[in-house]
Amino acid sequence: MSIAEKGYTHWQGELKERKLRWWPITRQGIRLAFKRKYFKFSFFISLIPAVGFLIGIYISERIEDFQSMFKGSQKFLQVNPAYFKAYFTGEFLLFMIVMIMVLAGAGLISDDLKYNSLQLYFARPLRRKDYFLGKASVIIFFISIITLVPGLVFFITKLLFSGSFKFLGEYPWLLLSILIYSFILTTFFALYTLFISALSKNRRYVSILIFTVYLFSDILFGIFFGTFRNPYFALISIKCNLQQVGAVIFNQKPPYAVPWFLSFLILCVISAFAGIFLQKKIKEIEVIK
């Protein structure tokens, strides 16, 4: 390999301050996620419920055409806040969010720790919050694609197919519910994933941990609830807490007889703890050994 195949030339442009300093981090994070094995497949699978629910909206508006196929299922095909809640708090959707976090989010910080690239980031005009925001936005992007975007598409499709604004008049708050619950889901999973990603330099351990913590909390709930029949054990399950809060936001009855605000509080505590941990773990001043 020869040195200086080309001479060094000065760059004539001007370095400028970006308004969104974190954007290149997000863009690269999304790009790298799509290069990962099995990610595209998982992402595609996670969109299946959205397609199913969209078809449901179409059928609900053309129910007369499908009478023979859906005899007695009219109740199921009523598009109302319960329909939206069923999509947003569905077990499969939450599970696929975790799978996407495993494949796209596990290495976000742990790879930077393993390959010492933090010092390169912070030797640039980048603040710690830009770094976190850039990494978190990768997660926010993917979760939004399977929560916020389908939610809005459902809403618009319903209005389009019904040909009137009656649905909007009946549930004027539904759009806000979609936004709020998508925000809760993205924020919680962004902090949860980044927190676990910052725990280890090994991406595999992080992947296992993201998956195990979510799954184990639910298994634990299943065991305790099965044994003691006390609904308060739902509070130890991440999934149940998300479903409780989701039900309330979509103005539905929570699935467990536990005050919803306790579930919300638990999600807030986990998020706050993750945020504080990340602040302490990733320090600009520690990047040069």
Added chain:
Amino acid sequence: MSIEVKDLHFSYGKVTALAGVSLKLGEGAAGLLGPNGAGKSTLLRILLGFLSPDRGEGKVLGYNIQGQQSLLRRYVGYMPEDDCLIPGMDAVTFASYFGELAGMPRQEAMKRAHEVLFYVGLGESRYRMLETYSAGMKQRLKLAQAIVHDPKLLFLDEPTSNLDPQGRKEILELIKDISSKKDIQVFISSHILSDIESICSYVVILNKGKVAAQGILSDLKEVQYRLYEIKVKGEEERFIQKLKSMGCKVDETEDRLLKVYMPADKDLLEIFKIASEESVQIRHFVKTQTSLEDIFASAVGVD
């Protein structure tokens, strides 16, 4: 002045890392030397704006190290000691990514990444995944990301570590080219004295958080002492003792060659007078050049 710091103090709890460091570095390449724990890394951290000094003040490229860190980092390049990469990326994406983070427009950063990769000798491998790079290639990659945004000042931390002799020579040639012909000031922290000696015209030697010596290398070599290599026959011990009592530092090599560091104010004839007094024959007497190693040993107080 590219770097100007005054009376810098910094402590990690009760451990003092820097105790009144003052520096003024101009153009060209400057070397930072010092034993482990001398405060080199702390000084680099402060100059890059990662740490805020307990006391003292400083400017890098005219930007205050305490209030204008963000601006400062836009115009400096940093090549860390450790291997740094992002798995799943090729070299072009990697270099352009860090160019973008420094404030370059995306397309310009990509164009520039190609140029600097050719410059550091990675032109042919620029589309290869970084995980497959050898130690030497990773070193060149770090240099490429440090110069991609065309910095005015380059901080290099152990730039030749983990390199074979040929790779080391090539990296040193690049650094020499950057510092001497390309109008980029270079500040190198290294343990390899010969590297510093071959590139830098100015050196700063830190010891126990203080500047033990600093100045233009040629001046340091001249002013401090003259170095003579002597071979003698006769009662060597007493001869050495008398030289030491006169203020000379004497080192004996394995082949019984005496390296005599003579203070600038002493007369050369004194050596011959002592030899005569002690009935010692001087068989070999050569005035030699002081190396950076000699200056380092003298400043830090170790052989």
